[in-house]
Protein backbone atom coordinates (compact mmCIF):
# COMPACT_ATOMS: atom_id res chain seq x y z
CA UNK A 88 0.00 0.00 0.00
CA UNK A 89 1.44 3.39 -0.96
CA UNK A 90 1.74 5.92 1.83
CA UNK A 91 -0.18 9.18 1.25
CA UNK A 92 2.27 11.14 3.42
CA UNK A 93 6.06 11.45 3.42
CA UNK A 94 7.59 8.33 4.87
CA UNK A 95 11.23 8.19 5.79
CA UNK A 96 13.49 5.31 5.04
CA UNK A 97 14.52 3.90 8.41
CA UNK A 98 18.02 5.11 9.23
CA UNK A 99 20.24 3.86 11.99
CA UNK A 100 21.58 5.23 15.26
CA UNK A 101 24.02 7.43 13.41
CA UNK A 102 21.63 8.92 10.90
CA UNK A 103 18.13 9.01 12.27
CA UNK A 104 15.50 8.65 9.56
CA UNK A 105 16.53 9.54 6.04
CA UNK A 106 14.40 11.88 3.94
CA UNK A 107 12.33 10.45 1.11
CA UNK A 108 14.16 10.01 -2.17
CA UNK A 109 14.33 13.38 -3.95
CA UNK A 110 11.50 14.06 -6.34
CA UNK A 111 8.67 16.51 -6.30
CA UNK A 112 8.51 19.43 -3.92
CA UNK A 113 8.00 18.13 -0.38
CA UNK A 114 4.44 18.83 0.75
CA UNK A 115 3.85 21.82 3.02
CA UNK A 116 3.61 21.05 6.72
CA UNK A 117 1.23 23.33 8.59
CA UNK A 118 2.23 26.85 7.55
CA UNK A 119 5.68 25.76 6.35
CA UNK A 120 6.17 25.74 2.57
CA UNK A 121 9.33 24.34 1.04
CA UNK A 122 11.44 26.21 -1.50
CA UNK A 123 13.88 24.54 -3.85
CA UNK A 124 17.11 26.53 -4.23
CA UNK A 125 19.57 26.55 -7.11
CA UNK A 126 23.20 27.61 -7.29
CA UNK A 127 25.20 28.67 -10.35
CA UNK A 128 28.48 27.01 -11.29
CA UNK A 129 31.43 29.05 -10.04
CA UNK A 130 34.02 30.33 -12.53
CA UNK A 131 36.46 27.51 -13.25
CA UNK A 132 39.90 27.12 -14.77
CA UNK A 133 40.29 23.63 -16.26
CA UNK A 134 37.55 22.32 -13.97
CA UNK A 135 39.08 23.83 -10.81
CA UNK A 136 37.87 26.91 -8.96
CA UNK A 137 40.87 29.21 -8.56
CA UNK A 138 42.06 30.27 -5.12
CA UNK A 139 41.77 28.75 -1.68
CA UNK A 140 38.66 29.35 0.40
CA UNK A 141 39.47 30.01 4.06
CA UNK A 142 36.87 27.45 5.18
CA UNK A 143 34.73 24.99 3.23
CA UNK A 144 31.81 23.41 5.07
CA UNK A 145 30.51 20.07 3.80
CA UNK A 146 26.78 19.92 4.68
CA UNK A 147 24.30 22.76 5.02
CA UNK A 148 22.18 21.25 7.78
CA UNK A 149 21.63 23.20 11.00
CA UNK A 150 25.18 22.62 12.26
CA UNK A 151 26.83 23.59 8.97
CA UNK A 152 24.74 26.77 8.75
CA UNK A 153 25.36 27.63 12.41
CA UNK A 154 29.10 27.22 11.86
CA UNK A 155 29.00 29.42 8.75
CA UNK A 156 27.19 32.17 10.70
CA UNK A 157 29.60 31.78 13.62
CA UNK A 158 32.59 32.15 11.28
CA UNK A 159 30.94 35.20 9.73
CA UNK A 160 30.65 36.72 13.23
CA UNK A 161 34.41 36.38 13.41
CA UNK A 162 34.92 37.89 9.96
CA UNK A 163 35.70 34.68 8.06
CA UNK A 164 34.06 33.80 4.76
CA UNK A 165 32.94 30.25 4.09
CA UNK A 166 31.54 28.09 1.31
CA UNK A 167 28.76 25.66 2.31
CA UNK A 168 28.36 22.63 0.04
CA UNK A 169 24.88 21.12 0.43
CA UNK A 170 23.78 17.97 -1.32
CA UNK A 171 20.06 18.78 -1.12
CA UNK A 172 18.25 21.70 -2.70
CA UNK A 173 16.07 22.57 0.27
CA UNK A 174 15.97 22.54 4.04
CA UNK A 175 15.38 19.39 6.11
CA UNK A 176 12.46 17.29 4.93
CA UNK A 177 10.53 15.52 7.65
CA UNK A 178 10.42 15.35 11.38
CA UNK A 179 13.72 15.66 13.19
CA UNK A 180 14.82 18.03 15.97
CA UNK A 181 12.00 19.73 17.81
CA UNK A 182 13.26 20.72 21.27
CA UNK A 183 15.83 23.51 21.41
CA UNK A 184 17.45 24.25 24.76
CA UNK A 185 18.15 27.56 26.48
CA UNK A 186 21.87 27.07 25.87
CA UNK A 187 21.22 26.62 22.14
CA UNK A 188 19.05 29.74 22.13
CA UNK A 189 21.95 31.68 23.64
CA UNK A 190 24.11 30.45 20.75
CA UNK A 191 21.38 31.26 18.23
CA UNK A 192 21.24 34.79 19.68
CA UNK A 193 24.91 35.26 18.84
CA UNK A 194 24.17 33.96 15.35
CA UNK A 195 21.47 36.62 14.90
CA UNK A 196 18.48 34.30 14.44
CA UNK A 197 16.98 34.44 17.93
CA UNK A 198 13.98 36.70 17.17
CA UNK A 199 12.70 34.29 14.51
CA UNK A 200 13.23 31.26 16.78
CA UNK A 201 11.34 32.91 19.63
CA UNK A 202 8.56 34.27 17.44
CA UNK A 203 7.68 30.82 16.08
CA UNK A 204 8.92 28.40 18.75
CA UNK A 205 6.69 27.24 21.59
CA UNK A 206 8.33 27.80 25.00
CA UNK A 207 7.86 25.18 27.71
CA UNK A 208 9.20 24.48 31.15
CA UNK A 209 8.29 20.95 32.20
CA UNK A 210 6.31 17.80 31.72
CA UNK A 211 4.58 14.86 33.28
CA UNK A 212 4.91 11.08 33.21
CA UNK A 213 2.21 8.46 33.58
CA UNK A 214 2.51 4.83 34.59
CA UNK A 215 -0.36 3.00 32.92
CA UNK A 216 -2.99 5.75 33.50
CA UNK A 217 -1.71 7.32 36.76
CA UNK A 218 0.36 10.48 36.76
CA UNK A 219 3.51 9.50 38.69
CA UNK A 220 5.94 12.34 38.05
CA UNK A 221 6.08 16.01 37.13
CA UNK A 222 9.30 17.80 36.29
CA UNK A 223 10.12 21.47 35.87
CA UNK A 224 13.28 22.78 34.27
CA UNK A 225 14.96 25.65 36.14
CA UNK A 226 13.14 28.83 35.22
CA UNK A 227 12.16 32.10 36.91
CA UNK A 228 11.51 35.74 36.10
CA UNK A 229 15.20 36.61 36.04
CA UNK A 230 15.75 34.43 32.96
CA UNK A 231 15.91 36.04 29.56
CA UNK A 232 15.17 32.83 27.65
CA UNK A 233 12.86 29.86 28.25
CA UNK A 234 14.52 26.57 29.25
CA UNK A 235 13.26 24.97 26.03
CA UNK A 236 11.30 25.81 22.91
CA UNK A 237 9.73 23.43 20.45
CA UNK A 238 10.45 24.30 16.85
CA UNK A 239 10.54 21.94 13.88
CA UNK A 240 13.94 21.45 12.24
CA UNK A 241 12.75 22.78 8.86
CA UNK A 242 11.95 26.09 10.58
CA UNK A 243 15.31 26.01 12.39
CA UNK A 244 17.18 25.61 9.12
CA UNK A 245 14.93 28.13 7.35
CA UNK A 246 15.61 30.82 9.98
CA UNK A 247 19.36 30.17 9.90
CA UNK A 248 19.21 30.46 6.13
CA UNK A 249 17.29 33.74 6.36
CA UNK A 250 20.03 35.09 8.62
CA UNK A 251 22.65 33.95 6.10
CA UNK A 252 20.75 35.85 3.40
CA UNK A 253 20.67 38.95 5.60
CA UNK A 254 24.42 38.75 6.17
CA UNK A 255 25.06 38.25 2.46
CA UNK A 256 22.93 41.30 1.65
CA UNK A 257 25.23 43.37 3.87
CA UNK A 258 28.47 41.64 2.82
CA UNK A 259 28.03 39.89 -0.55
CA UNK A 260 29.55 36.42 -0.68
CA UNK A 261 30.17 36.22 3.08
CA UNK A 262 28.51 32.79 3.21
CA UNK A 263 28.37 31.09 -0.18
CA UNK A 264 25.73 28.34 0.11
CA UNK A 265 25.96 26.00 -2.88
CA UNK A 266 22.82 23.89 -3.16
CA UNK A 267 22.58 20.52 -4.93
CA UNK A 268 26.34 20.25 -4.54
CA UNK A 269 27.59 16.89 -3.37
CA UNK A 270 31.08 16.31 -2.05
CA UNK A 271 32.33 13.23 -3.89
CA UNK A 272 36.05 13.07 -3.03
CA UNK A 273 38.69 14.86 -0.99
CA UNK A 274 42.43 14.81 -0.49
CA UNK A 275 44.42 16.55 2.22
CA UNK A 276 47.55 18.54 1.41
CA UNK A 277 50.03 20.46 3.59
CA UNK A 278 48.19 23.75 3.33
CA UNK A 279 44.75 22.92 1.94
CA UNK A 280 42.09 20.28 1.30
CA UNK A 281 41.15 19.59 -2.32
CA UNK A 282 37.48 18.69 -2.78
CA UNK A 283 35.68 17.19 -5.76
CA UNK A 284 32.01 18.06 -6.02
CA UNK A 285 29.21 17.57 -8.47
CA UNK A 286 26.11 19.61 -9.06
CA UNK A 287 23.43 19.43 -11.79
CA UNK A 288 25.48 21.51 -14.26
CA UNK A 289 28.62 19.42 -13.82
CA UNK A 290 31.53 18.45 -11.60
CA UNK A 291 34.41 20.62 -10.43
CA UNK A 292 37.11 20.91 -7.80
CA UNK A 293 37.73 23.55 -5.15
CA UNK A 294 40.25 24.12 -2.38
CA UNK A 295 39.68 25.02 1.25
CA UNK A 296 42.39 25.87 3.75
CA UNK A 297 40.16 24.06 6.26
CA UNK A 298 37.26 21.67 5.80
CA UNK A 299 34.46 21.41 8.37
CA UNK A 300 32.60 18.12 7.97
CA UNK A 301 29.00 18.86 8.96
CA UNK A 302 27.55 16.32 6.55
CA UNK A 303 25.39 14.45 9.03
CA UNK A 304 25.08 10.92 10.36
CA UNK A 305 26.00 9.28 7.04
CA UNK A 306 28.99 11.64 6.67
CA UNK A 307 30.72 11.10 3.35
CA UNK A 308 33.79 12.93 4.67
CA UNK A 309 34.00 10.58 7.64
CA UNK A 310 33.79 7.51 5.45
CA UNK A 311 36.22 8.83 2.86
CA UNK A 312 38.84 9.29 5.61
CA UNK A 313 38.20 5.69 6.69
CA UNK A 314 36.80 6.77 10.07
CA UNK A 315 33.87 5.34 11.95
CA UNK A 316 31.82 6.18 15.02
CA UNK A 317 32.53 4.19 18.17
CA UNK A 318 30.22 3.51 21.10
CA UNK A 319 26.87 1.95 21.81
CA UNK A 320 24.63 1.29 18.85
CA UNK A 321 21.66 0.67 21.09
CA UNK A 322 18.88 -1.29 19.48
CA UNK A 323 15.70 0.35 20.87
CA UNK A 324 13.46 1.42 17.98
CA UNK A 325 10.95 4.26 18.10
CA UNK A 326 8.23 5.07 15.60
CA UNK A 327 8.01 8.82 15.04
CA UNK A 328 4.63 10.10 13.90
CA UNK A 329 3.87 13.78 13.32
CA UNK A 330 0.20 14.67 13.05
CA UNK A 331 -1.70 17.88 12.53
CA UNK A 332 -4.16 18.10 15.41
CA UNK A 333 -5.97 21.18 16.64
CA UNK A 334 -5.63 20.45 20.34
CA UNK A 335 -5.49 23.12 23.03
CA UNK A 336 -3.32 21.05 25.37
CA UNK A 337 -0.41 23.20 26.62
CA UNK A 338 3.17 22.74 25.46
CA UNK A 339 4.77 20.21 27.79
CA UNK A 340 6.44 16.84 27.47
CA UNK A 341 4.15 13.91 28.21
CA UNK A 342 5.36 10.30 28.60
CA UNK A 343 3.18 7.23 29.17
CA UNK A 344 4.90 4.10 30.42
CA UNK A 345 3.16 0.80 29.75
CA UNK A 346 -0.15 2.45 28.84
CA UNK A 347 -3.16 0.10 28.58
CA UNK A 348 -3.65 1.19 24.94
CA UNK A 349 -0.09 0.14 24.04
CA UNK A 350 1.00 -2.30 26.77
CA UNK A 351 4.70 -2.94 27.30
CA UNK A 352 5.66 0.21 25.38
CA UNK A 353 6.41 3.87 26.05
CA UNK A 354 4.64 6.73 24.27
CA UNK A 355 5.87 10.34 24.17
CA UNK A 356 3.94 13.38 22.95
CA UNK A 357 5.16 16.91 22.17
CA UNK A 358 3.42 19.94 20.78
CA UNK A 359 5.18 21.79 17.94
CA UNK A 360 4.23 25.02 16.13
CA UNK A 361 1.39 25.07 13.56
CA UNK A 362 -0.64 22.49 15.53
CA UNK A 363 1.80 19.74 14.62
CA UNK A 364 2.14 17.09 17.34
CA UNK A 365 4.98 14.60 17.61
CA UNK A 366 4.03 11.17 18.92
CA UNK A 367 6.86 8.69 19.46
CA UNK A 368 6.26 5.14 20.55
CA UNK A 369 8.60 2.33 21.24
CA UNK A 370 8.43 -0.79 19.09
CA UNK A 371 8.37 -4.00 21.08
CA UNK A 372 10.94 -6.70 20.41
CA UNK A 373 10.00 -8.67 17.32
CA UNK A 374 7.54 -6.01 16.14
CA UNK A 375 8.08 -5.30 12.45
CA UNK A 376 9.18 -1.77 11.52
CA UNK A 377 7.59 -2.09 8.10
CA UNK A 378 4.23 -3.18 9.53
CA UNK A 379 4.29 -0.39 12.12
CA UNK A 380 4.78 2.24 9.40
CA UNK A 381 1.85 1.04 7.28
CA UNK A 382 -0.65 3.94 7.09
CA UNK A 383 -3.45 1.76 8.47
CA UNK A 384 -1.32 0.74 11.47
CA UNK A 385 -0.27 4.36 12.06
CA UNK A 386 -3.88 5.58 11.87
CA UNK A 387 -5.10 2.86 14.18
CA UNK A 388 -2.36 3.56 16.75
CA UNK A 389 -2.85 7.34 16.73
CA UNK A 390 -6.64 7.10 17.06
CA UNK A 391 -6.27 4.63 19.95
CA UNK A 392 -3.82 6.97 21.67
CA UNK A 393 -5.95 10.08 21.15
CA UNK A 394 -9.06 8.23 22.37
CA UNK A 395 -7.20 7.21 25.53
CA UNK A 396 -6.08 10.77 26.33
CA UNK A 397 -9.52 12.26 25.66
CA UNK A 398 -8.74 13.86 22.28
CA UNK A 399 -10.12 11.17 19.99
CA UNK A 400 -12.96 13.43 18.88
CA UNK A 401 -10.58 15.96 17.29
CA UNK A 402 -9.88 15.72 13.56
CA UNK A 403 -6.27 14.93 12.69
CA UNK A 404 -4.11 13.75 9.85
CA UNK A 405 -0.60 12.35 9.57
CA UNK A 406 2.15 14.52 8.09
CA UNK A 407 5.23 12.32 8.59
CA UNK A 408 6.31 8.93 9.84
CA UNK A 409 9.69 7.34 10.38
CA UNK A 410 11.61 5.03 12.67
CA UNK A 411 14.47 6.10 14.89
CA UNK A 412 17.05 3.97 16.66
CA UNK A 413 18.77 5.18 19.78
CA UNK A 414 22.56 5.08 19.98
CA UNK A 415 25.46 6.98 21.53
CA UNK A 416 28.54 6.99 19.33
CA UNK A 417 31.42 9.32 18.59
CA UNK A 418 34.54 9.68 16.54
CA UNK A 419 37.61 9.32 18.78
CA UNK A 420 38.90 12.67 17.44
CA UNK A 421 37.08 15.58 15.79
CA UNK A 422 40.25 16.87 14.15
CA UNK A 423 42.04 15.06 11.37
CA UNK A 424 44.72 17.47 10.17
CA UNK A 425 42.79 20.07 8.15
CA UNK A 426 39.40 18.39 8.57
CA UNK A 427 37.19 19.17 11.58
CA UNK A 428 34.03 17.17 12.34
CA UNK A 429 30.91 18.65 13.95
CA UNK A 430 27.30 17.69 14.64
CA UNK A 431 25.97 14.31 13.56
CA UNK A 432 29.04 13.74 11.40
CA UNK A 433 31.06 13.66 14.64
CA UNK A 434 28.64 11.91 16.97
CA UNK A 435 25.26 10.20 17.29
CA UNK A 436 23.04 10.75 20.28
CA UNK A 437 19.80 9.11 21.42
CA UNK A 438 16.87 11.49 21.06
CA UNK A 439 15.84 11.27 24.73
CA UNK A 440 17.03 14.37 26.56
CA UNK A 441 17.29 16.13 23.16
CA UNK A 442 21.05 16.32 22.85
CA UNK A 443 21.41 15.73 19.10
CA UNK A 444 21.15 19.14 17.50
CA UNK A 445 21.59 20.89 20.83
CA UNK A 446 25.06 19.41 21.13
CA UNK A 447 25.66 20.14 17.44
CA UNK A 448 24.98 23.84 18.09
CA UNK A 449 27.56 23.70 20.89
CA UNK A 450 30.05 22.10 18.49
CA UNK A 451 29.53 24.93 16.02
CA UNK A 452 29.79 27.57 18.74
CA UNK A 453 33.02 26.07 20.10
CA UNK A 454 34.56 25.57 16.66
CA UNK A 455 33.63 28.91 15.06
CA UNK A 456 35.83 31.22 17.15
CA UNK A 457 38.74 28.79 17.17
CA UNK A 458 38.70 28.01 13.46
CA UNK A 459 38.25 31.70 12.64
CA UNK A 460 41.36 32.63 14.62
CA UNK A 461 43.42 29.79 13.20
CA UNK A 462 42.21 30.63 9.66
CA UNK A 463 43.28 34.25 10.24
CA UNK A 464 46.65 33.09 11.54
CA UNK A 465 46.22 34.78 14.93
CA UNK A 466 46.06 31.69 17.14
CA UNK A 467 47.85 28.38 17.42
CA UNK A 468 46.40 25.24 15.82
CA UNK A 469 46.32 23.77 19.33
CA UNK A 470 42.99 25.61 19.54
CA UNK A 471 41.56 23.12 17.04
CA UNK A 472 42.81 20.21 19.13
CA UNK A 473 41.13 21.82 22.12
CA UNK A 474 37.89 21.89 20.11
CA UNK A 475 38.16 18.15 19.66
CA UNK A 476 39.09 17.47 23.29
CA UNK A 477 36.40 19.70 24.78
CA UNK A 478 33.60 18.51 22.58
CA UNK A 479 34.49 14.83 22.97
CA UNK A 480 34.47 15.30 26.75
CA UNK A 481 31.05 16.96 26.36
CA UNK A 482 29.90 14.02 24.23
CA UNK A 483 30.68 11.62 27.06
CA UNK A 484 28.74 13.71 29.60
CA UNK A 485 25.82 14.02 27.16
CA UNK A 486 25.95 10.35 26.16
CA UNK A 487 25.92 9.14 29.75
CA UNK A 488 22.82 11.19 30.52
CA UNK A 489 21.16 10.32 27.24
CA UNK A 490 21.82 6.61 27.65
CA UNK A 491 20.45 6.62 31.19
CA UNK A 492 17.28 8.26 29.85
CA UNK A 493 17.20 5.79 26.97
CA UNK A 494 17.58 2.78 29.24
CA UNK A 495 14.63 4.06 31.19
CA UNK A 496 12.52 4.90 28.14
CA UNK A 497 13.18 1.60 26.36
CA UNK A 498 14.82 -0.94 28.71
CA UNK A 499 17.48 -2.94 26.87
CA UNK A 500 17.08 -6.11 29.00
CA UNK A 501 14.67 -7.89 31.31
CA UNK A 502 16.73 -6.62 34.29
CA UNK A 503 16.27 -2.98 33.25
CA UNK A 504 12.64 -3.71 32.58
CA UNK A 505 12.09 -5.01 36.12
CA UNK A 506 13.96 -2.06 37.59
CA UNK A 507 11.84 0.37 35.62
CA UNK A 508 8.61 -1.38 36.58
CA UNK A 509 9.57 -1.18 40.25
CA UNK A 510 10.46 2.51 39.97
CA UNK A 511 7.26 3.34 38.14
CA UNK A 512 4.98 1.46 40.49
CA UNK A 513 6.62 3.04 43.59
CA UNK A 514 7.03 6.52 42.21
CA UNK A 515 3.50 7.69 43.04
CA UNK A 516 4.29 7.32 46.75
CA UNK A 517 8.05 7.97 46.91
CA UNK A 518 9.40 11.26 45.63
CA UNK A 519 13.03 10.07 45.53
CA UNK A 520 12.10 7.12 43.38
CA UNK A 521 9.99 9.36 41.16
CA UNK A 522 13.16 11.31 40.39
CA UNK A 523 14.45 8.24 38.55
CA UNK A 524 11.83 9.07 35.92
CA UNK A 525 13.28 12.53 35.36
CA UNK A 526 14.05 12.78 31.64
CA UNK A 527 17.36 14.62 32.29
CA UNK A 528 16.90 17.26 29.63
CA UNK A 529 20.04 18.65 28.07
CA UNK A 530 22.09 21.31 29.89
CA UNK A 531 25.27 23.21 29.12
CA UNK A 532 28.31 21.03 29.78
CA UNK A 533 31.40 22.17 31.69
CA UNK A 534 34.77 21.72 29.94
CA UNK A 535 36.28 20.54 33.20
CA UNK A 536 39.72 19.58 31.91
CA UNK A 537 40.13 22.19 29.19
CA UNK A 538 43.73 23.06 28.32
CA UNK A 539 42.47 26.59 27.64
CA UNK A 540 41.49 27.22 31.28
CA UNK A 541 43.92 28.81 33.74
CA UNK A 542 44.38 28.13 37.42
CA UNK A 543 41.79 30.22 39.17
CA UNK A 544 40.74 31.43 42.59
CA UNK A 545 38.09 29.90 44.79
CA UNK A 546 35.04 32.16 45.01
CA UNK A 547 31.94 31.87 47.17
CA UNK A 548 29.84 31.40 44.02
CA UNK A 549 29.96 31.82 40.28
CA UNK A 550 30.81 29.62 37.30
CA UNK A 551 34.02 27.60 37.45
CA UNK A 552 36.59 27.65 34.65
CA UNK A 553 35.15 25.65 31.77
CA UNK A 554 31.54 26.41 32.75
CA UNK A 555 29.17 28.59 30.76
CA UNK A 556 28.59 32.05 32.25
CA UNK A 557 24.94 32.08 33.43
CA UNK A 558 22.78 34.68 31.78
CA UNK A 559 22.16 36.78 34.90
CA UNK A 560 19.69 39.60 35.08
CA UNK A 561 21.54 42.90 35.43
CA UNK A 562 18.61 45.31 35.37
CA UNK A 563 14.97 45.63 34.35
CA UNK A 564 15.66 44.88 30.66
CA UNK A 565 19.27 43.90 30.82
CA UNK A 566 20.99 40.52 30.95
CA UNK A 567 24.60 39.47 30.99
CA UNK A 568 24.31 37.97 27.51
CA UNK A 569 23.67 41.51 26.19
CA UNK A 570 27.35 42.19 26.96
CA UNK A 571 28.50 39.01 25.25
CA UNK A 572 27.28 39.70 21.71
CA UNK A 573 30.83 40.25 20.56
CA UNK A 574 33.33 38.10 18.65
CA UNK A 575 36.07 38.68 21.19
CA UNK A 576 37.01 37.57 24.67
CA UNK A 577 35.31 39.49 27.47
CA UNK A 578 36.85 40.65 30.73
CA UNK A 579 34.21 41.06 33.42
CA UNK A 580 35.26 43.01 36.49
CA UNK A 581 32.55 42.38 39.08
CA UNK A 582 32.50 44.77 42.00
CA UNK A 583 36.13 45.62 41.41
CA UNK A 584 38.29 47.82 39.17
CA UNK A 585 39.20 46.47 35.70
CA UNK A 586 42.81 45.57 34.96
CA UNK A 587 45.07 48.52 34.16
CA UNK A 588 45.38 49.99 30.66
CA UNK A 589 48.86 48.53 30.04
CA UNK A 590 47.50 45.08 30.77
CA UNK A 591 44.51 45.62 28.50
CA UNK A 592 46.80 46.88 25.73
CA UNK A 593 48.82 43.67 26.02
CA UNK A 594 45.61 41.67 25.78
CA UNK A 595 44.34 43.64 22.78
CA UNK A 596 47.48 42.61 20.94
CA UNK A 597 46.37 39.01 21.37
CA UNK A 598 42.66 39.56 20.79
CA UNK A 599 41.81 42.81 19.00
CA UNK A 600 38.12 42.21 19.74
CA UNK A 601 38.59 41.94 23.50
CA UNK A 602 36.08 43.99 25.49
CA UNK A 603 36.02 44.94 29.16
CA UNK A 604 32.93 45.44 31.30
CA UNK A 605 32.61 46.52 34.88
CA UNK A 606 29.61 45.37 36.90
CA UNK A 607 29.01 47.64 39.89
CA UNK A 608 26.55 46.91 42.64
CA UNK A 609 24.76 50.21 42.10
CA UNK A 610 24.07 49.23 38.46
CA UNK A 611 23.40 45.53 38.76
CA UNK A 612 22.20 44.93 42.32
CA UNK A 613 23.51 42.60 44.97
CA UNK A 614 21.99 39.32 43.63
CA UNK A 615 24.04 39.44 40.42
CA UNK A 616 27.22 40.18 42.40
CA UNK A 617 26.42 37.36 44.81
CA UNK A 618 25.81 34.91 41.96
CA UNK A 619 29.28 35.75 40.63
CA UNK A 620 31.02 35.33 43.99
CA UNK A 621 31.55 39.06 44.42
CA UNK A 622 28.84 39.95 46.93
CA UNK A 623 29.72 42.54 49.54
CA UNK A 624 32.39 44.08 47.35
CA UNK A 625 32.49 47.85 47.49
CA UNK A 626 32.91 48.22 43.76
CA UNK A 627 34.79 51.34 42.82
CA UNK A 628 37.77 50.99 45.12
CA UNK A 629 37.99 47.22 45.07
CA UNK A 630 38.43 47.32 48.82
CA UNK A 631 37.07 44.49 50.89
CA UNK A 632 33.33 44.80 51.46
CA UNK A 633 31.19 43.96 54.45
CA UNK A 634 31.17 40.23 53.79
CA UNK A 635 34.89 40.11 53.12
CA UNK A 636 34.52 39.79 49.33
CA UNK A 637 36.81 41.93 47.21
CA UNK A 638 34.96 41.46 43.94
CA UNK A 639 35.84 39.07 41.16
CA UNK A 640 37.27 39.20 37.65
CA UNK A 641 36.28 36.73 34.92
CA UNK A 642 37.85 36.06 31.54
CA UNK A 643 35.15 34.77 29.18
CA UNK A 644 35.73 33.05 25.86
CA UNK A 645 33.73 34.02 22.76
CA UNK A 646 31.51 30.96 23.38
CA UNK A 647 30.77 32.36 26.88
CA UNK A 648 32.65 29.60 28.72
CA UNK A 649 34.81 30.84 31.58
CA UNK A 650 38.54 30.69 30.74
CA UNK A 651 39.66 31.92 34.18
CA UNK A 652 38.36 33.72 37.25
CA UNK A 653 40.05 35.54 40.07
CA UNK A 654 39.16 37.10 43.36
CA UNK A 655 39.41 40.88 43.32
CA UNK A 656 41.59 43.03 41.08
CA UNK A 657 44.34 41.33 39.11
CA UNK A 658 48.08 41.61 39.42
CA UNK A 659 49.83 42.78 36.24
CA UNK A 660 50.44 40.07 33.67
CA UNK A 661 47.90 37.56 35.00
CA UNK A 662 45.18 38.40 32.50
CA UNK A 663 47.46 38.48 29.45
CA UNK A 664 48.90 35.13 30.47
CA UNK A 665 45.45 33.56 30.82
CA UNK A 666 44.39 35.01 27.46
CA UNK A 667 47.50 33.64 25.76
CA UNK A 668 46.72 30.24 27.21
CA UNK A 669 43.12 30.41 26.02
CA UNK A 670 44.35 31.23 22.51
CA UNK A 671 47.09 28.58 22.51
CA UNK A 672 49.71 31.29 22.07
CA UNK A 673 53.00 31.40 23.95
CA UNK A 674 52.54 34.15 26.58
CA UNK A 675 55.05 36.39 24.80
CA UNK A 676 53.57 35.90 21.34
CA UNK A 677 51.90 38.89 19.72
CA UNK A 678 50.60 38.76 16.18
CA UNK A 679 51.39 42.40 15.26
CA UNK A 680 50.98 41.99 11.52
CA UNK A 681 47.26 41.52 12.06
CA UNK A 682 46.79 44.61 14.19
CA UNK A 683 46.08 48.07 12.96
CA UNK A 684 47.62 50.92 14.98
CA UNK A 685 44.08 52.12 15.71
CA UNK A 686 43.52 49.01 17.76
CA UNK A 687 45.95 50.24 20.34
CA UNK A 688 45.12 53.91 20.37
CA UNK A 689 44.03 55.38 23.69
CA UNK A 690 40.58 56.02 22.22
CA UNK A 691 39.96 52.27 22.23
CA UNK A 692 40.89 51.70 25.84
CA UNK A 693 38.22 50.25 28.04
CA UNK A 694 35.52 52.30 29.63
CA UNK A 695 35.52 51.92 33.38
CA UNK A 696 31.78 51.98 33.78
CA UNK A 697 29.23 49.36 32.87
CA UNK A 698 29.23 49.35 29.12
CA UNK A 699 29.16 47.04 26.19
CA UNK A 700 31.53 48.73 23.78
CA UNK A 701 33.88 46.44 21.95
CA UNK A 702 37.49 47.52 22.00
CA UNK A 703 38.55 46.60 18.56
CA UNK A 704 39.01 47.73 15.03
CA UNK A 705 36.67 46.11 12.56
CA UNK A 706 38.19 43.57 10.23
CA UNK A 707 37.01 42.75 6.75
CA UNK A 708 36.01 39.15 6.11
CA UNK A 709 38.88 36.81 5.35
CA UNK A 710 38.80 36.35 1.59
CA UNK A 711 39.67 33.40 -0.56
CA UNK A 712 43.31 33.88 -1.46
Ligand SMILES: Cc1cc2nc3c(=O)[nH]c(=O)nc-3n(C[C@H](O)[C@H](O)[C@H](O)COP(=O)(O)OP(=O)(O)OC[C@H]3O[C@@H](n4cnc5c(N)ncnc54)[C@H](O)[C@@H]3O)c2cc1C
Nearest residue numbers: 103146148150170180181182270302303430431443444445
Ligand atom coordinates in the same frame (compact mmCIF):
# COMPACT_ATOMS: atom_id res chain seq x y z
C1 LIG B 1 13.15 11.92 15.13
C2 LIG B 1 14.26 12.81 15.56
C3 LIG B 1 14.03 13.72 16.58
C4 LIG B 1 15.06 14.56 17.02
N1 LIG B 1 14.81 15.45 18.01
C5 LIG B 1 15.79 16.27 18.42
C6 LIG B 1 15.52 17.28 19.39
O1 LIG B 1 14.39 17.45 19.84
N2 LIG B 1 16.55 18.08 19.78
C7 LIG B 1 17.80 17.91 19.27
O2 LIG B 1 18.71 18.63 19.70
N3 LIG B 1 18.07 17.01 18.31
C8 LIG B 1 17.10 16.18 17.87
N4 LIG B 1 17.35 15.30 16.87
C9 LIG B 1 18.70 15.24 16.26
C10 LIG B 1 18.91 16.29 15.16
O3 LIG B 1 17.95 16.14 14.16
C11 LIG B 1 20.30 16.11 14.57
O4 LIG B 1 21.23 16.06 15.62
C12 LIG B 1 20.65 17.26 13.61
O5 LIG B 1 19.95 17.19 12.42
C13 LIG B 1 22.15 17.23 13.28
O6 LIG B 1 22.45 18.29 12.42
P1 LIG B 1 23.69 18.20 11.41
O7 LIG B 1 23.71 19.50 10.70
O8 LIG B 1 24.88 17.73 12.13
O9 LIG B 1 23.32 17.01 10.41
P2 LIG B 1 22.12 16.94 9.38
O10 LIG B 1 20.92 17.64 9.88
O11 LIG B 1 21.98 15.51 9.02
O12 LIG B 1 22.65 17.76 8.12
C14 LIG B 1 23.69 17.24 7.31
C15 LIG B 1 23.59 17.90 5.95
O13 LIG B 1 24.67 17.43 5.14
C16 LIG B 1 24.20 17.20 3.82
N5 LIG B 1 25.09 16.22 3.18
C17 LIG B 1 25.19 14.91 3.44
N6 LIG B 1 26.13 14.34 2.65
C18 LIG B 1 26.65 15.33 1.87
C19 LIG B 1 27.63 15.39 0.86
N7 LIG B 1 28.31 14.29 0.46
N8 LIG B 1 27.91 16.57 0.27
C20 LIG B 1 27.24 17.70 0.66
N9 LIG B 1 26.28 17.69 1.61
C21 LIG B 1 25.99 16.54 2.22
C22 LIG B 1 22.78 16.69 4.04
O14 LIG B 1 21.98 16.88 2.88
C23 LIG B 1 22.31 17.53 5.21
O15 LIG B 1 21.65 18.71 4.80
C24 LIG B 1 16.33 14.47 16.43
C25 LIG B 1 16.56 13.57 15.38
C26 LIG B 1 15.53 12.75 14.95
C27 LIG B 1 15.79 11.81 13.83
